[in-house]
Amino acid sequence: xxxxxxxxxxxxxxxxxxxxxxxxxxxxxxxxxxxxxxxxxxxxxxxxxxxxxxxxxxxxxxxxxxxxxxxxxxxxxxxxxxxxxxxxxxxxxxxxxxxxxxxxxxxxxxxxxxxxxxxxxxxxxxxxxxxxxxxxxxxxxxxxxxxxxxxxxxxxxxxxxxxxxxxxxxxxxxxxxxxxxxxxxxxxxxxxxxxxxxxxxxxxxxxxxxxxxxxxxxxxxxxxxxxxxxxxxxxxxxxxxxxxxxxxxxxxxxxxxxxxxxxxxxxxxxxxxxxxxxxxxxxxxxxxxxxxxxxxxxx
Amino acid sequence: xxxxxxxxxxxxxxxxxxxxxxxxxxxxxxxxxxxxxxxxxxxxxxxxxxxxxxxxxxxxxxxxxxxxxxxxxxxxxxxxxxxxxxxxxxxxxxxxxxxxxxxxxxxxxxxxxxxxxxxxxxxxxxxxxxxxxxxxxxxxxxxxxxxxxxxxxxxxxxxxxxxxxxxxxxxxxxxxxxxxxxxxxxxxxxxxxxxxxxxxxxxxxxxxxxxxxxxxxxxxxxxxxxxxxxxxxxxxxxxxxxxxxxxxxxxxxxxxxxxxxxxxxxxxxxxxxxxxxxxxxxxxxxxxxxxxxxxxxxxxxxxxxxxxxxxxxxxxxxxxxxxxxxxxxxxxxxxxxxxxxxxxxxxxxxx
Amino acid sequence: xxxxxxxxxxxxxxxxxxxxxxxxxxxxxxxxxxxxxxxxxxxxxxxxxxxxxxxxxxxxxxxxxxxxxxxxxxxxxxxxxxxxxxxxxxxxxxxxxxxxxxxxxxxxxxxxxxxxxxxxxxxxxxxxxxxxxxxxxxxxxxxxxxxxxxxxxxxxxxxxxxxxxxxxxxxxxxxxxxxxxxxxxxxxxxxxxxxxxxxxxxxxxxxxxxxxxxxxxxxxxxxxxxxxxxxxxxxxxxxxxxxxxxxxxxxxxxxxxxxxxxxxxxxxxxxxxxxxxxxxxxxxxxxxxxxxxxxxxxxxxxxxxxxxxxxxxxx
Numbered sequence: 001x002x003x004x005x006x007x008x009x010x011x012x013x014x015x016x017x018x019x020x021x022x023x024x025x026x027x028x029x030x031x032x033x034x035x036x037x038x039x040x041x042x043x044x045x046x047x048x049x050x051x052x053x054x055x056x057x058x059x060x061x062x063x064x065x066x067x068x069x070x071x072x073x074x075x076x077x078x079x080x081x082x083x084x085x086x087x088x089x090x091x092x093x094x095x096x097x098x099x100x101x102x103x104x105x106x107x108x109x110x111x112x113x114x115x116x117x118x119x120x121x122x123x124x125x126x127x128x129x130x131x132x133x134x135x136x137x138x139x140x141x142x143x144x145x146x147x148x149x150x151x152x153x154x155x156x157x158x159x160x161x162x163x164x165x166x167x168x169x170x171x172x173x174x175x176x177x178x179x180x181x182x183x184x185x186x187x188x189x190x191x192x193x194x195x196x197x198x199x200x201x202x203x204x205x206x207x208x209x210x211x212x213x214x215x216x217x218x219x220x221x222x223x224x225x226x227x228x229x230x231x232x233x234x235x236x237x238x239x240x241x242x243x244x245x246x247x248x249x250x251x252x253x254x255x256x257x258x259x260x261x262x263x264x265x266x267x268x269x270x271x272x273x274x275x276x277x278x279x280x281x282x283x284x285x286x287x288x289x290x291x292x293x294x295x296x297x298x299x
Numbered sequence: 300x301x302x303x304x305x306x307x308x309x310x311x312x313x314x315x316x317x318x319x320x321x322x323x324x325x326x327x328x329x330x331x332x333x334x335x336x337x338x339x340x341x342x343x344x345x346x347x348x349x350x351x352x353x354x355x356x357x358x359x360x361x362x363x364x365x366x367x368x369x370x371x372x373x374x375x376x377x378x379x380x381x382x383x384x385x386x387x388x389x390x391x392x393x394x395x396x397x398x399x400x401x402x403x404x405x406x407x408x409x410x411x412x413x414x415x416x417x418x419x420x421x422x423x424x425x426x427x428x429x430x431x432x433x434x435x436x437x438x439x440x441x442x443x444x445x446x447x448x449x450x451x452x453x454x455x456x457x458x459x460x461x462x463x464x465x466x467x468x469x470x471x472x473x474x475x476x477x478x479x480x481x482x483x484x485x486x487x488x489x490x491x492x493x494x495x496x497x498x499x500x501x502x503x504x505x506x507x508x509x510x511x512x513x514x515x516x517x518x519x520x521x522x523x524x525x526x527x528x529x530x531x532x533x534x535x536x537x538x539x540x541x542x543x544x545x546x547x548x549x550x551x552x553x554x555x556x557x558x559x560x561x562x563x564x565x566x567x568x569x570x571x572x573x574x575x576x577x578x579x580x581x582x583x584x585x586x587x588x589x590x591x592x593x594x595x596x597x598x599x600x601x602x603x604x605x606x607x608x609x610x611x612x613x614x615x616x617x618x619x620x621x622x623x624x625x626x627x628x629x630x631x632x633x634x635x636x637x638x639x640x641x642x643x644x645x646x647x648x649x650x
Numbered sequence: 651x652x653x654x655x656x657x658x659x660x661x662x663x664x665x666x667x668x669x670x671x672x673x674x675x676x677x678x679x680x681x682x683x684x685x686x687x688x689x690x691x692x693x694x695x696x697x698x699x700x701x702x703x704x705x706x707x708x709x710x711x712x713x714x715x716x717x718x719x720x721x722x723x724x725x726x727x728x729x730x731x732x733x734x735x736x737x738x739x740x741x742x743x744x745x746x747x748x749x750x751x752x753x754x755x756x757x758x759x760x761x762x763x764x765x766x767x768x769x770x771x772x773x774x775x776x777x778x779x780x781x782x783x784x785x786x787x788x789x790x791x792x793x794x795x796x797x798x799x800x801x802x803x804x805x806x807x808x809x810x811x812x813x814x815x816x817x818x819x820x821x822x823x824x825x826x827x828x829x830x831x832x833x834x835x836x837x838x839x840x841x842x843x844x845x846x847x848x849x850x851x852x853x854x855x856x857x858x859x860x861x862x863x864x865x866x867x868x869x870x871x872x873x874x875x876x877x878x879x880x881x882x883x884x885x886x887x888x889x890x891x892x893x894x895x896x897x898x899x900x901x902x903x904x905x906x907x908x909x910x911x912x913x914x915x916x917x918x919x920x921x922x923x924x925x926x927x928x929x930x931x932x933x934x935x936x937x938x939x940x941x942x943x944x945x946x947x948x949x950x951x952x953x954x955x956x957x958x959x960x961x962x963x964x965x
Contacts, residue, residue: 021383021419022416022417022418022419023366023367023419023555023566024367024381024383025381027379027380027381050380069381070379070557071369071371071378071379071380071381071557071559071564071566072369072371072557072559072564073557074555074556074557075555097582097583098582098878098879099878099879099881101582102879111379112378112379112380113379114379114380114381235585260581261579261581261587262578262579262580262581264553264554264555265553265555267415267416268410268413268415268416269410269411269416269418269551269553270552270553270554270555270568270571271410271551271552271553271571271573272552272571272573272578272579273579274597274601274605275587276521276525276600276605276608277521277605277606277608277609282415294521294522295521295522296521296522296525296600297587298579298587298588298593298597299587329854330854330920331761331765331920332919332920349770352918352919353856353919362856362857362887363886363887363888439770440770440772441682532689532690535688535689535690535713536687536688536689536708538712538860538863538864538916539863540858540859540860540862540863540864540916541856541857541858541859541860542858542860542916542918544858545856545858545918546918554885556884556885556886558884558886567886569885569886569887570856572858575859575876576876577872577876623681623682624682625918627708627860627864627915627916627917627918628687628688628708629680629681629682629685629686629687630687631680631681631682633681634681
């Protein structure tokens, strides 16, 4: 019988050969570990792929995440902190919190583990070309924003974008991530940096003191049709930043957020990270506020 | 479409012929309940069932399945590196699948076979399996398949549809796979029985009197349904067990876990349920669906609205009625859908 | 039974009208034969939903955990004992409750009836100790005593042990029953037989946790099976993990279980896990003379030390 006879039954022939197993992590070696914060709860891990061709397969864009995989322990979804323009390694900054991250914090340079990805969507770089970009970040959610800033400042990319403004805050100076880079960016004239801390007793602190939302209100440029805001931080910061951005004139479809939810598969199959019809792992983690407004806020 | 007549006297011989080429699975009765099991040599499926207690989804989506394995032995140069677990994807045939459960496989496939990713475990088992359906001539009182995009003679997802005609079966080959299975069994007697099957189909459909109301759901505003006032009342009785989700042929959610003993470990997946609080809880303790009402709403919104919006292929329910029959506190998807549907009429999208 | 329903509605209406309670927890008619749905009514106009018959087996004490409102609750004997346990364990305050006591003549076992019925059941009605089952083929009549839930047939606390209202005169308690005959049978087995027995008993479990969630005692914010730091038990279908769940859950209920049967009733695959809890109930009775949920004044057996406590089981 010709195959077409069966067209209506829905048992469409499967692809002869399934592509790669999306659950199989690429093996990586821990190449370097940097303690980022004064409470030692944040460490940046630098990984090198054991098989060089897998680094090429792991081609990613700023804003994506990966599942870090430890044999015998489990997996954890983490935003990629390195930037696509950095080659030879990938980096993740990890807050020690649960089972996998606590285990990871006890691992050493040279240890072998796995990375699965890149996963999820990314900040909409195609849309953002030719636009002003305001980046608002708080706490340890600055990781994919670091990836983005490195990407934007790359000589091959910088001219594609208009003004870049960054507001980044942490509880105290010792809790800021990537301090050397922050200071270097602060000195540049092609990026407008506004670093802030909730409070400090350090008399030599020469940057802002205050929460991210009010600092954004004071320092960030007005929004218009040519301007987008990327916001990434703890829920409380996002909550209070939203009205500030509205006041500054950023439309809801010009406010870009990166969401977090409990995840397992990272590829849209296991079902737990759904917010309405959208899956944070696959349809996100990056959404515009306009999109989020149309969906239950179950994150 | 080719129809084969299988005399019941040839039935077990045909099944035996199949055993060379297939592992056979079918309904069997154990302690008063029907479930799908692998059929031992000489064992025939018990086709006198109405429907099985649990759905056959575990045939392609085992409740607990090893995905990857690894060594943790410090002396092993490959330690900590994940390997694909060996699998047996030799051809299988399920004999006696109800059409609702076959349609459910088609819905679940939308989740596991996407443009970007293909789930190898689900798809390889699905691919290895030939589904021989058995039309329902005596549907249960809780069956509402005909209003759930399905029916007692529905062919979607099946390779063969059997109709029981007392002393013989009529077997309609629906795919190449199905035709090959019939041939291998040695069932070759062509029958001109389209009219008989059509009449039996109409008679069976007339027996499905229970309905689910869904006509307004597609056009309804998602947030209006989400914010509806009835969810607390719907959810009050719920004890947040996983019975509805585990017995449902279309529920596909799973958890991934590592289990290690001494120097060996596996990464496995297990069925999971949106009814369980731990399903969504963050490491911080924050839970986006912290309350029972939120979890119950998620189950119904997913099946009756989010899925409808995402795929535009109807609801994520085939009307098998298992959740209705097995819910310990009698939460009934038909009642919930009626509430949602009634609200939908007032809550069309603004656009 | 219809008089029970009338009296429950009347009482609920009065309590709501007089603002004695903010809500009344009871049962409403289910969509399936032999199934009722626990429900809450919050206004006098809604009380007509409430019903009572022999399909009210779910234990309503389960719905009281940590509630803050002033609540009227319909309670048969076992529910009342679990309300007592809830009060003793500080899951609800006595002052929050107006307990509407229902003398109980036992709940019918839908699985027993389904197994005995000739074809699919269309409706089930009851009158005068008889249960009439209508199928497409026939109407069959069973003596209610023959189709009771296992726990109800050996129940010795049918009347509420605590109540503010009673909707009928107390019913006679059963005295000629041996609640632990099935436990004695297992006790008499050799260790090998017992191992095989429990292996078979728990084999069908799908870990949906309906037993745990239907149980009023299982109110832990995070059940041990859901803990990840440390992880006490595997999450798959390994028989060792399945058994660990059931055995540990039973031990968590030691000295607290009222044998209300909610676990067995809720189980979608028909496991009689009551055999586990009943063994512990029997031990508590024999060792400490203790039955759970009879008084708000005494501390539970495992929550209390007496110098003359037996200790010959400690090896």
